[in-house]
Amino acid sequence: xKESLGVYDYWPYKDRPKIRWPNGAKVAFWVAPNIEFYxxxxxxxxxxxxxxxPSPALPGYTIRDYGNRVGHRRQMALLxxxxxxGSVSLSVALCEHYPEIIEMCQERDWELFSHGIYNTRYTYxxxxxxxxxxxxxxxxxxxxxxxxxxxxxxxxxxxxxERTLDLFAEVGTELFGxxxxxxxxxxxxxxxxxxxxxxxxxxxxxxxxxxxMNDTIVYAVNKVEPRHYGEILKRHFDRLYQEGExxxxxxxxxxxxxxxxxxxxxxxxxxxLEYITGHSDVWVATGxxxxxxxxxxxxxxxxxDIERKKxxxx
Amino acid sequence: MxxxxxxxxxxWRAYGNDHERYDWSMLADRPAVTWPGDKxxxxxxxTSLEFYPLNQQGKPFKVPNGMKMPYPxLRHFTLRDYGNRVGIYRCLKxxxxxGIRPTFAINTQLAQDTPYLLEQLLAFDGEILCHGWxxxxxxxxxxxxxxxxxxxxxSVDTLQELTGRSVRGWLSPAKNQSWNxxxxxxxxxxxxxxxxxxxxxxxxxxxxxxxxxMMPLSTELEDQFVIGQNLHSEDSWVEQVKDACDFLLxxxxxxxxxxxxxxxxxxxxxxxxxxxxxxxxxxxxxxRDDIWQAPAGEILDAFTAQTAKED
Numbered sequence: 001x002k003e004s005l006g007v008y009d010y011w012p013y014k015d016r017p018k019i020r021w022p023n024g025a026k027v028a029f030w031v032a033p034n035i036e037f038y039x040x041x042x043x044x045x046x047x048x049x050x051x052x053x054p055s056p057a058l059p060g061y062t063i064r065d066y067g068n069r070v071g072h073r074r075q076m077a078l079l080x081x082x083x084x085x086g087s088v089s090l091s092v093a094l095c096e097h098y099p100e101i102i103e104m105c106q107e108r109d110w111e112l113f114s115h116g117i118y119n120t121r122y123t124y125x126x127x128x129x130x131x132x133x134x135x136x137x138x139x140x141x142x143x144x145x146x147x148x149x150x151x152x153x154x155x156x157x158x159x160x161x162e163r164t165l166d167l168f169a170e171v172g173t174e175l176f177g178x179x180x181x182x183x184x185x186x187x188x189x190x191x192x193x194x195x196x197x198x199x200x201x202x203x204x205x206x207x208x209x210x211x212x213m214n215d216t217i218v219y220a221v222n223k224v225e226p227r228h229y230g231e232i233l234k235r236h237f238d239r240l241y242q243e244g245e246x247x248x249x250x251x252x253x254x255x256x257x258x259x260x261x262x263x264x265x266x267x268x269x270x271x272x273l274e275y276i277t278g279h280s281d282v283w284v285a286t287g288x289x290x291x292x293x294x295x296x297x298x299x300x301x302x303x304x305d306i307e308r309k310k311x312x313x314x
Numbered sequence: 315m316x317x318x319x320x321x322x323x324x325x326w327r328a329y330g331n332d333h334e335r336y337d338w339s340m341l342a343d344r345p346a347v348t349w350p351g352d353k354x355x356x357x358x359x360x361t362s363l364e365f366y367p368l369n370q371q372g373k374p375f376k377v378p379n380g381m382k383m384p385y386p387x388l389r390h391f392t393l394r395d396y397g398n399r400v401g402i403y404r405c406l407k408x409x410x411x412x413g414i415r416p417t418f419a420i421n422t423q424l425a426q427d428t429p430y431l432l433e434q435l436l437a438f439d440g441e442i443l444c445h446g447w448x449x450x451x452x453x454x455x456x457x458x459x460x461x462x463x464x465x466x467x468x469s470v471d472t473l474q475e476l477t478g479r480s481v482r483g484w485l486s487p488a489k490n491q492s493w494n495x496x497x498x499x500x501x502x503x504x505x506x507x508x509x510x511x512x513x514x515x516x517x518x519x520x521x522x523x524x525x526x527x528m529m530p531l532s533t534e535l536e537d538q539f540v541i542g543q544n545l546h547s548e549d550s551w552v553e554q555v556k557d558a559c560d561f562l563l564x565x566x567x568x569x570x571x572x573x574x575x576x577x578x579x580x581x582x583x584x585x586x587x588x589x590x591x592x593x594x595x596x597x598x599x600x601x602r603d604d605i606w607q608a609p610a611g612e613i614l615d616a617f618t619a620q621t622a623k624e625d
């Protein structure tokens with residue numbers, strides 16, 4: 001076990017090379033709906049229980065099922081209204097279970113990225129080959145159903161190994177070269193994209209996907225009131241917009257249709273989308289669009305700057 | 315050591331759900347429903363009356379809101395008891411004041427032990443459904459089927475005898491089931507169950523003893539979840555209920571009738587400092603012309619009459 005992850009360097013937020021998003025935007029804004037499949041009777045993983053009760057564990061399963069049966073269409077209508085294309089963190093087995101949802105995403109030109117096969121199958125305990133197989137399965141499944149070459153990864157239920165990012169980058173390259181496996185959402189260390197070193201040496205980055213703004217963390221872990229969630233999203237945006245004057249920032253709202261799309265919570269979310277998209281200097285984008293733009297315009301300068309700052313005390 | 319390769323096998327990975335209890339469908343695609351009087355929103359107020367044994371076994375998991383301290387945990391035992399002695403009467407008064415027709419989900423043991431309470435509930439123009447035996451008699455995966463069959467039968471039969479009415483609905487303690495629970499419910503004449511919170515409308519559910527309807531009783535909006543578990547303010551709970559009604563009314567305008575299921579617990583909402591929040595919610599519901607407030611069974615009947623017509 002490592003003492004530190006070691007895939008990125010310390011890179012102070014202060015005095016970085018200036019980022020400017022398309023059309024001079026200060027904030028690149030993306031919404032990442034998690035469209036997940038939790039199994040009613042998943043096999044046991046010795047490192048983590050899927051559910052607190054013995055199967056069938058209805059309390060957890062049924063509310064997540066609600067997301068797919070009810071919530072998804074509500075959020076989709078809302079994102080349509082504000083001209084936002086979702087970047088879906090997808091349990092890819094959903095392509096087989098509920099293809100209607102995938103078709104609706106395709107019609108809207110939404111991005112689909114991998115969130116594993118099921119959100120009840122963890123990375124813990126898998127051999128490197130097994131994890132590689134799972135990642136390959138997920139990229140191939142998205143391609144087979146949509147023709148999309150999966151650009152991003154968020155490990156299933158945030159279950160990682162030391163090699164997760166390396167494997168995603170490698171399998172992406174094996175299947176589709178530089179078109180797949182280019183960004184991770186698994187790192188929560190920054191408000192701007194950052195280079196991440198993977199063992200293959202591929203140009204690979206982290207795109208901010210804030211857990212602090214993630215509705216499940218906010219509602220289920222931090223127990224925040226719905227209208228207060230609206231408030232903190234606005235404050236989060238306001239600050240990133242202000243700082244984006246100096247150098248472009250990224251704001252992500254990760255959502256779950258069994259959380260934010262409940263009737264008592266969706267109003268607060270709608271107000272936030274109206275507020276954010278009402279600002280002129282916001283680039284409403286997808287994860288892949290942000291990654292592509294960054295890789296093309298800022299990745300090399302970032303590497304140089306990181307290198308320079310490593311030696312600055314000497 | 316790595317996991318066996320069967321961890322990466324997915325036997326249910328195909329079109330539809332990963333079980334056969336009901337068909338996959340999205341709410342937005344289903345035929346529109348209209349409630350009596352052309353009202354767009356049906357509101358079901360479920361009052362859960364519960365007995366939490368002092369000597370709970372917690373098998374196979376500790377029920378939420380049960381005993382937490384070493385035996386005898388008087389602090390939690392008596393506070394839950396407060397709901398059945400005091401809190402419920404504040405709730406009943408509020409129902410009366412705003413003309414609410416409630417649904418009462420009661421643990422059968424409580425109905426048996428407190429005839430006065432049961433009489434008061436029966437006097438209401440509402441409905442009584444079975445909330446299992448008590449809050450320490452759980453239904454769970456791996457439970458012996460005969461043992462559970464006896465438990466369901468005893469709970470339903472006893473409640474029918476005590477009330478002199480047929481019991482149509484079921485709510486499992488902690489909303490937990492075994493793989494057999496739905497089959498056992500149907501075998502005992504239960505028409506609807508409130509355990510699966512995966513929808514905002516009733517839907518058909520299969521059992522080996524014939525059909526059952528699932529009436530989703532929202533967990534995310536109940537007093538216990540919002541105030542007791544999430545520690546949101548009482549005012550926020552009122553706001554959340556109103557926001558939910560407003561949203562569903564708006565959705566109903568384009569997609570057909572919707573249902574709001576509001577679960578409340580007298581041990582929590584019946585406290586002196588919280589009862590005004592329930593009153594605020596009831597006042598709002600009673601004050602709207604576009605809301606049809608009814609017991610669960612009547613909402614089910616209105617739903618079934620229409621979905622049957624479409625076949």
